[in-house]
Amino acid sequence: MxxxxxxxxxxxxxxxxxxxxxxxxxxxxxxxxxxxxxxxxxxxxxxxxxxxxxxxxxxxxxSETLRDDFNYKKLIELVENKDQQGIRNLFDNCYNKPTPxxxxxxxxxxxxxxxxxxxxxxxxxxxxxxxxxxxxxxxxxxxxxxxxxxxxxxxxxxxxxxxxxxxxxxxxxxxxxxxxxxxxxxxxxxxxxxxxxxxxxxxxxxxxxxxxxxxxxxxxxxxxxxxxxxxxxxxxxxxxxxxxxxxxxxxxxxxxxxxxxxxxxxxxxxxxxxxxxxxxxxxEKSSITLYDKELEKMWYLTNYLFGACSRKNAPPMPLQGVWTADNGELPPWKGDYHNDLNTQLSYLHYLKANHIEEGESFLDFLWNLLPEGQEFAKKFFDAEGLCLPAVMTIDGKPLGGWPMYSLNLTNQIWLCQFFQRHWEYTGDDEFLENKAYPYLRETARCMLRWLKPGKDGKLYLPLSSSPEIHDDELEAWLTPNSNYDLSLLRYLFSTLCTMAEVLGYEEKSIWKEKLELLPELAVNENNVLMLCPDESLKESHRHHGHAMAIYPLDLLNYNLGGRDKEIIDSTIEDLEKLGKGLWVGFSFTWMSKFYSRKGNGEGAVFQLQLFWENLCSKNGFHLNGDYKSKGLTNWHYRPFTLESNMCAADSIQEMLLQTFDRVIRVFPAIPYEWKKNGTSFNDFRGMKGILISSSIKDDRVEYIHLKAHKQGEYTVQNKFNSELIIIKRKNNIEKVNCKVGLNFIVDLMANEECTITAK
Structure with missing residues (x-):
């Protein structure tokens, strides 16, 4: 076909x-x-x-955020003195005021x-x-x-x-x-x-x-x-x-x-x-056809919500997008910009869905806040470089809140991923040189201000946490480095190495040295990713930040097998054992991503079904809690936020197509029913801006269609039931022998298209 x-x-x-x-x-x-x-x-x-x-x-x-001692040095002092009330008075209570x-x-x-x-x-x-x-x-x-x-x-x-x-x-x-x-x-x-x-x-x-x-x-x-x-x-x-x-x-x-x-x-x-x-x-930018029509509806409706609340030259969506509460109250969490998960998940799916311009709203927003981020890095962290508050206003000012998350140093790195992903999904090397690399480099300068050698010679932060673990108690200050902080730091310096190499910058050696000085991720005796070097997750929890290395950072690759596969399997199994009792909506959609990374389509779909049927309003809005009181989780409230909707759409896309390690893998994690009864996608975007379409039916991949944005070699996994691959171009047909499950290379010129089938 x-x-x-x-x-x-x-x-x-x-x-x-x-x-x-x-x-x-x-x-x-x-x-x-x-x-x-x-x-x-x-x-x-x-x-x-x-x-x-x-x-x-x-x-x-x-007023607290304007005080001279509203800074990281004072926070470290209060934590070292175990002054919980002092921490709350200066950094947390200010969030309880009506403004900003x-x-x-x-x-x-x-x-x-x-x-x-x-x-x-x-x-x-x-x-x-x-x-x-x-x-x-x-x-x-x-x-x-x-x-x-x-x-x-x-x-x-x-x-x-x-x-x-x-x-x-x-x-x-x-x-x-x-x-x-x-x-x-x-x-x-x-x-x-x-x-x-x-x-x-x-x-x-x-x-x-x-x-x-x-x-x-x-x-x-x-x-x-x-x-x-x-x-x-x-x-x-x-x-x-x-x-x-x-x-x-x-x-x-x-x-x-x-x-x-x-x-x-x-x-x-x-x-x-x-x-x-x-x-x-x-x-016209992209489309899907799923055997599961409810999840197909969820993907289309979520893309509609995205198109309705994120546009170029408009403010990016905060927690509720352009739908502030109409009940005589302030919007949930004051409708702010939460950079410890919410903004990041809200802008996960747009690149693969090929809605580049609408998604650039957030990218432009971050770039335009560069001066504010530099000022906050200097004032709060006493550092050169760049760091935005993790809970902030539309103009990048801090609102305060639990400081272990609202003022966490490494949340800024998660924002960096949008510059890296934009470069990867567009292949725009000018953007890499003029925006992506400088943004990550400025962020690294801020991190290096506080990374100091420990007794083992490795680099550690003075304070470390994992979002919302232990709420705002003193126990929330984990032994450095938490896996959350460490995963982000390892991502930052490894990404800077890659970018510097592409650009031919000698700075690559600096970033490589810093990467090698970071500790390895903390893994316990059961091969489970820990919260930090001396603590494992012991109960159900909504935020899977300790497993950032699996997704969205992709520091561990299931396709490589070996140790990476063992850690991913064990960490997912541990989350299953701890259960869903204290999960909210984004916990389910994030868990779906974990399943898709290991090729478990049944698990990925089940998490999305639980989310869609139990934690979303009649209009599709994510309401965070088990508001119908079905016993799915212990959270029964209904504050509306959008990040989980966008994360769910991205999870569907990851089930249909994965390119994160620069290998095009079609249908890597879909259920058997989808394979048997028919599933397809059109014009999903992959690395270097390539547009990818594919269809599967009767458990056979029917075709893979590629349209290159720029000239290059593209690696494709053979998902056909044949070792003979046929590549049809406009003017010729090429035959390639490749074992099923292994990879083959397709050379394409800029704007060239080809259709790949099997004999």
């Missing part, structure tokens, strides 16, 4: 469909364009359009009064929501979308006279006249979830012809507003809205008013054309 490129849009079963009212904001229909987000929910009395904008932040710092925080924009409501029935659907192919309201003998339909490339949302409401009220609702922030403290801090012992703790000047509402809006000034220079325009044609009401902000410039309000008037004049259908064209191009 020869490969034929076909555009495969998401099928109808991948859509969201509700035949009853959506009563929770975190189950709403999600719309977005990377900057603006909307959640549609409610029973018609009213129907809510909860709005968010990705760059709306109250960035007022907690992501803030909601407000919402629009369509109030129909009491209705007989309401049904909703989201078509993810064109990113358009349809809501049907039935009241007595009448029906009203609302079609809604947020424009893919413009800063506006649109609605078309039929039989609009059924609508009792169309209204803009502003967030119920505290008002200075309420005699609340100006900083909003009433009690520093626990996090104040209510947004009334954010105290701002009184909101201003305005109206002008067919436009209305509000302006909310905050405690800083930021001001923003929701602007709404409407136009009646026949029995249809057309609504255009926008979230404007002073971030857009001095004349932001007039700019957004004009945008709305232009959109009303152009008409709903005209604006829809460009919107649909953008999403069509988005879906």
């Amino acid at each position: 020869d490969y034929k490129k076909e555009y495969k849009a998401p099928e109808s079963y991948c859509n969201l469909s509700f035949d009853e009212p959506i009563l929770n904001w975190d189950e709403g229909i999600p719309l977005g364009n990377g900057l603006t987000g909307c959640l549609i929910w409610g029973d018609g009395s009213p129907l809510n359009f909860s709005l968010d904008r990705g760059d709306l932040w109250d960035k007022r710092p907690a 925080t992501k803030i909601p924009a407000g919402k629009l409501i369509l109030d129909y009064g009491k209705v007989n029935n309401i049904s909703s659907q989201l078509n993810i192919e064109n990113a358009v929501a349809d809501i049907c309201i039935v009241k007595e003998e009448e029906t009203s339909n609302i079609k809604s979308f947020i424009h893919a490339t413009k800063k506006i949302g649109l609605m078309a409401v039929s039989n609009y006279e059924m609508v009792k009220e169309l209204k803009i609702i502003a967030p119920r922030f505290g008002v200075k006249s309420d005699k609340l403290e100006d900083d909003g801090y009433k009690n520093e012992d626990k996090l104040h979830k209510s947004i009334t703790n954010l105290v701002y000047p009184k909101i201003e509402f305005h109206k002008e012809d067919n436009l209305r809006w509000f302006v909310q000034r905050t405690a800083e220079d930021l001001e923003y507003g929701i602007i709404l325009g409407q136009k009646v044609i026949g029995d249809n009401l057309y609504i255009v809205y926008s979230i404007g902000s002073s971030i857009d410039g001095q004349d932001w309000l007039e700019e957004h008013k004009n945008n709305i008037l232009e959109a009303l004049e152009s008409g709903f259908d005209t604006m829809l054309i460009d919107h649909i064209n953008w999403w069509k191009k988005f879906w």
Whole structure:
């Protein structure tokens, strides 16, 4: 069977469909364009359009983070003195203050009064929501979308006279006249979830012809507003809205008013054309066909969520993307940027899914924060080089929190992986020279400030931890070096060696020397990766940071067999024995990655099924806990975050294709049913930017199609049931003999394509 490129849009079963009212904001229909987000929910009395904008932040710092002794040296001193309360007072309690925080924009409501029935659907192919309201003998339909490339949302409401009220609702922030403290801090012992703790000047509402809006000034220079325009044609009401902000410039309000008037004049259908064209191009980038249609739906829906909340030239997704909570409270964990897992998992899958431009939002964000990272390295770590806080604001400032994680030195290295992966998956050596290598080198300079020789001559950190192990207790300070810290350090210096070699830099010898001075990973008598040299994991735990070397760092390679295989097998078996009692959503998706690395497709799928069926909302949002109380885990809360959704999509991709060691392996970890009944993927991206497509059916790989981005040799594992390989190019056919399971080489010119089959 020869490969034929076909555009495969998401099928109808991948859509969201509700035949009853959506009563929770975190189950709403999600719309977005990377900057603006909307959640549609409610029973018609009213129907809510909860709005968010990705760059709306109250960035007022907690006073502790401005103190001269808010630094690593003081933290080391307090840890050495076992002063737990001192640690909490200076580094942790500041996180419990209301700011800094992501803030909601407000919402629009369509109030129909009491209705007989309401049904909703989201078509993810064109990113358009349809809501049907039935009241007595009448029906009203609302079609809604947020424009893919413009800063506006649109609605078309039929039989609009059924609508009792169309209204803009502003967030119920505290008002200075309420005699609340100006900083909003009433009690520093626990996090104040209510947004009334954010105290701002009184909101201003305005109206002008067919436009209305509000302006909310905050405690800083930021001001923003929701602007709404409407136009009646026949029995249809057309609504255009926008979230404007002073971030857009001095004349932001007039700019957004004009945008709305232009959109009303152009008409709903005209604006829809460009919107649909953008999403069509988005879906053309890659596709999959799975035997398991629920997991296929999860992959497509997750890619939709990614396209809706991450775009070039827009802020990257924080914990909730562009869907801040609409329940009168601050968003979960203040909607910040968590760099001890959350941001990293959120941007795992986009490269292989071939959504490069959308993913560059995070890469550009990190690069633009280079000055802030250098300043924080100097101020907090007393170091040259680069290090961002592990829990930070949109402008790279620390929020505090459990310092063993929120201010951990090596989390910065995990951010480095995005520069390395971007280089690997694009083959862009100019990017390597001008951005990737300098970013990693600056990070290494900061690490070297604190790596000191121990009695054995090896390099150790003064403080070490593994994310969220032992919570914020003194026991959380593990014996250096934890496997989490050590894995990241070994990754950093080995990657710098590789990069320096490609660039021909003599610095390679420096990085090689540092790598050789690092201890080996701590492995216990059962061949299990430990937390640190003198402690193994003894109970179920949500964060698999001690096993970073397996994934995502790939320091251990199961395909090599021997010691690496033994450690991976034993570590996974140990996690199985400890159980899932204290896991959250990302624990399952991360565990799925471990199974895929050892070729266990059944295990990889099972973890994803548990995640999808038990820890996700009706709209697909990951809710962290076993909120249905099925007994899957001991966590029964439901704070919404996105990282596990993206991690799950990446896990599916790793089951279908692996190229991490520069060998193209198709279908390395899929269940037998998938092999038998048919599975395929199109235009997944591999190393050096090569696009890969493949299909398997009746337990036989039908073809592998390659399209090279740049000239080079590409190593492919023979997954065919034949030792005779046929490589078909445009002008010739080549035959290669290769034993099943071994590798063969394909030479390709830039932009050249070939189809590989077996006789």
